[in-house]
Amino acid sequence: MKYFYSILLSCGLFACTKTETIAPKAEPGNRIESFRIVNVQGEPLEAAISDKENTITVYWPFYKQLSILEPAIALPAGATISPASGTLIENVFEALRTERKTTYTVTGADGSRREYKLQLKVLQPELVLKEVSSPDDIKAFSINMKEQYSSFSVTIQGSGFLENNDLMRVVPVDADGKELPPFMLGITNLGDITRITLHCEKYQEPYSPLVQALPATGLYRLRVYCYGRVKTLQFPIRINKLQ
């Protein structure tokens, strides 16, 4: 019986020796610790960093209307990053529109490298566009090059537009899917986010890139870029350029 207790006791002791404290695996030295957008009012925007996907994702609400981003990047000791912390990310609207690729390369103190992809995500209401034409009624607009002054305007109704014309761009898309230069956006409806007015005018040379690019006639679907959103009308309009 005495032996039995000793055996139990020694079992207990042996069981305890199994418990070990294992130090966590060291974080790789080529990672981004934090990525903050600092050129904003109030608190900086904290980006989400995924070391698994190797992505940096910056989310921000559309009403901040950021057109440029200034990141402050924190790295482990000895690591470097290119482009460097503080390098401005310019023309954000274009980056959103063209899905411009930006990559950050971190080089750790040990020389190992890692590439992060930058993702820009604007949290923005849906862009809803009302059709200008219908299948039975293709609306036509003309510009007459023989007249000293000629112009036409198209109004698109909907919701989710911005009051800031600098963050919107509307282009005609031809039958081959090619985008023409943008329309001029009207300023009479600034502040009305339920409609935008597009202008195309021929006056003095040099003519606008759109007037120059238009062929004699064509069917075009209108594509609206509105900051982080893009939508294309289903039914086309016809634009005639009378020579």
Next chain:
Amino acid sequence: MKIKLTSILALAFLMACSKDDAPVKPDEPAGGGGNTVKTGTYRVVNLVADTSATSAGDAVSLYYSLEENKVVPASQRQTGNWDIVFYGIYNSSIYPNNGAAQGSPGYGGPGKAEIAVIVDRKFDVQYYDTTNFRPTQIPVPAALWNEAYAKVTQVPAGLKFVTRDIGLDHFLGGFDGWGYYDFYGRLFPGDPQKSHVVYTMPRVMIVKTHKGRYAKLMMESIYKDSPANPNRTNKPGYITFRYSIQMDGSVNLNIP
């Protein structure tokens, strides 16, 4: 003796200017490189803003860092790299870089700058009709410019700073400004070359920069080579101004 004195004066004038006349390169890469100026007085001459500007629409905006004495690209309007912008018709509205001010060029960015214009009616009566808000004599006597500028030796206590623009005096609104826009050519009746002319006035503005430093600033001209009595034949879009900036963070503007 007379000649000697004049040449000394001329020399002194040249030396005073030598600090200021460094050419401003609008294409310089910006980015807050930390090339800040020293406390002192700087004069920016014929800064090319928008020389094709007309009174019909807004000119291309010109963003300026007083702390670095240089132009900042417009793409950086939502950064802390600039302090003031010359905005709107003939670049006549001077907005501070303030990210909280809706409708202002720096809106949404980190900017914390503010601006104020000092209005001293007792001084103004020397050149200005304080009831009808227009100059009583053009050109405004040259001595008044230096006098108005020198009088401001510190940020006046209780001065009301704004985050909107300081622009044309009592034009389309009841705000005091730095310049008189003679829309109809009223000051020179019958002279068609005198309508749509902007006359600067000896008014001192105080800018609190984005980084919180104070500067006094005076517009001298928006026309090429700063004519004392401009008309329609003068080319607008060439901004000339002087400013004195205090880099130690104090309100002392007694800066030589």
